[in-house]
Amino acid sequence: MTSVRTAAMDLFKQQKVEDFYEIGEELGSGQFAIVKQCREKSTGLEFAAKFIKKRQSMASSRGVRREEIEREVDILQQIQHPNIVTLHDVYENRTDVVLILELVSGGELFDFLAQKESLSEEEATQFIKQILEGVNYLHAREIAHFDLKPENIMLLDKNVPLPRIKLIDFGLAHKIEAGVEFKNIFGTPEFVAPEIVNYEPLGLEADMWSIGVITYILLSGASPFLGETKQDTLRNISAINYEFDEEFFCHTSEPAKKFISQLLEKDKRKRLTIQEALNHPWIKSNEHKEENKAKEPKKRERRQLKTKRLREYTIKSHSSMPPNNTYVNFERFAQVVEDIDQMESSFVSLAAAHDSLQEDIDAMVSIYNEKEAWYKEESEDVRHELSQIRYEFRKVEAFKRSLQDDMQAFSSSLDGISNRYQERQNHFDSLRQELSNELKWVQEVMGSFPMDGDGGGYPNCSFSTVFNHDVNEALKELLNRSCGGELLSGINLDLETGQQR
Template sequence: MDLFKQQNVEDFYDIGDELGSGQFAIVKQCRERSSGLEYAAKFIKKRQSMASSRGVRREEIEREVTILQQIQHPNIVTLHDVYENRTDVVLILELVSGGELFDFLAQKESLSEEEATQFIKQILEGVNYLHTRKIAHFDLKPENIMLLEKNVALPRIKLIDFGLAHTIEAGVEFKNIFGTPEFVAPEIVNYEPLGLEADMWSIGVITYILLSGASPFLGETKQDTLRNISAVNYEFDEEFFGHTSDLAKKFISQLLEKDKRKRLSIQDALSHPWIKSNELREENKATEPKRRERRQLKTKRLREYTIKSHSSMPPNNTYVNFERFAQVVEDIDQMESSFSSLAEAHDSLQEDIDALVSIYNEKEAWYKEESEAVRHELSQIRYEFRKVEASKRTLQDDMQTFSCSLAAVSERFQERQDHFDALRLELSNELQWVQEVVGSLPVDGGGGGYPSCSFTTVFNNDVNEALKELLNRSCGGELLSGINLDFTETGQQR
């Protein structure tokens, strides 16, 4: 609702002492900071969920506010402002500080019917204003009939508490079971369609109590009370109504009519002779003592009724308990929220852990596979290394053997070289001798009978053959060609 101000009421009003409380509401005195005017702040607990039965549903609060916004009458409390926070809707209402009507009347020494009609008429005028606008209060009872102030000759009546009020729409059937059992109409008890007539029945009960100090239908139990209402089981006991006028009793009887169509309407009640006339005047002070005593008993019985009705109701700490309960619920909600966050964090963490475990398992399997492959390769490398080491040792042995063989060959080669050098020297000496011998032979001596042959040539050929044979035997043919070449060259030179 747009008219619910989403602001902190304490920013604009100083909240004071408690004035009263109901099941889900508490009323405190407050002062408007901007104007300094006194008001009453009605804190209504909102129902936090559809499943909950604690608190007032928001639509019901909106209905009450909507009705109060339509009302502007001297005998009805007026609405000044509306605020809303997370847990409450706060109605800033006209301050009604005179207390309950019955408490005020119970403190009087005596009460005449004329005085009673003055207060009843104010109640009727307030209800007439409502019924003209098709608004039924549905909770008229002494606790909801207050005085604006009490230190005046004729206090002004103020009707309060419109939590059950409804606008009666033509053609729309409305049924409900609500209200205070002592004051509800039979149609409410029997769960029949409701209308403005239910308020008139409540006014009849209020008038009965006001004039007698007794409740017409009140039984030992709630069920007894409701049965008495449904059966319209009441009477004008002579003890209580011995000095009450017939007009007053007729007024009450016409209001306590089970048939709604026969029950007095608000206009009928306002024009009733008991209200219109001043038949019963306030008795002067010279009235006989006995009669005055009875009048005092009337107020005493009213006082007894008010004391009994207040004492029979246990202290209503519902709102305070509800605040505590709401705080506990809020704490539980916060804890549940924290638990939910923890659960979400746990789930998220569990998912991360599962993912890490999965990765770890995959890595572990991969590492095992890789480890097996590496282990196999390492074993293969070790095997190959051992083979290489064996080959290396074999090669070293072969190299050592080859070195030994090479050393032996080298020694043999050296021996052969020395032997060769000796033979060459010897051969060179022999050749030199042969050359000297050949050189000493006559050149033209001829061929000894062989004219075509030179002795030198033949001799050289024989020498060559002899030398080859010698070299083959001594050196195995090594250096043969070189020696032959040298010899030939020497022969040619010669």
């Protein structure tokens, strides 16, 4: 299996498909694929380019996994049959794998038949036989398609007498290996076999069931198991709940109904194999017959009803399918998906950084809590000290105001003392002047007395000495009375000196 996968991988050309093909209009789309018409530049030949959107990561659900694309390519490489679409080339880019396929431009088989005026069993078997031949080619190589349904049964060219059937879309195809059990739940509910619904081991028999459903619809225009909901449809399949309603099968041959019932067999061991289907009497009997156009008008009317019912089925089938713009949306958001994938790896490293950062944050929170407790304690002390400082400040302010009041009172008292001093000074100056005048008069009087060299009537002293002493005493008394004794300390009266001056 590894070597096959490697071969498929080697086929993927890592080049731009636009360099080799001119890409044209869209032909159809699926969930994660879109098909466009293209022209090969070197040859001018027309092909179909199937762009398959790759899944960008394991965690994503958008796109097709690489191994599934490789499996489809590997199976298409092994196929070369007139009733199966062929692979021409494979390219790969960052977002897509591009399969260059055979251009199948005739549209769906059911759409073609629904547009016909009439349809007979003979005509139906011609198309059923082509489907069987394509499936026989696959089953001979142990390849199961697993997605046989009207949308995957195309016509190569509808503008020919007998259009050629082409089986397409091998996205679900698997190679069945002996001894390897394979289970899966996939496909379109209306056409899947009971073993898929019941999640049992799968094999080639699942394709035969789908052929039985396709034949039933082709001949009647009704779907055998289709219910109101998907769950109803799956329950009908699991219970094999179908019948040949007379309204739809009143003119259908018994071999045709037997062919269908042998394919819609729950026990896959009893179900027709591809070889048994090809050799079935209904297929063999109608192999070379052509429709007889000269049949009675009533039968032509009935055939017309068959076609009408088939037309109604195809219209209903297409209208019930919601517009499939998944690929378009995927293309629109491809860059977003890629960016998300890149972000995922960034988130991993970011998560590791977050864990490391969280540890640092926890450590910092612990330190912060310790610091906060310490700061609260310190804050209480500071608040207490600040309260004391405010109290002391208010006391200083009060003392300052009291001192200012005292200084103002002292300044006023000092001004009073200065005024009083000035008054005393002025009084003293006037007294000094008066005294000076008196002294001058006394000196003049004394100068007019005759001096006795022997001392006159005062033994051992002179008259001036006695006089000076009496004058000094008189002046001190005068000054004490006038100045209150405040200025006597700085006054030294010496009449004798004064006489000399």
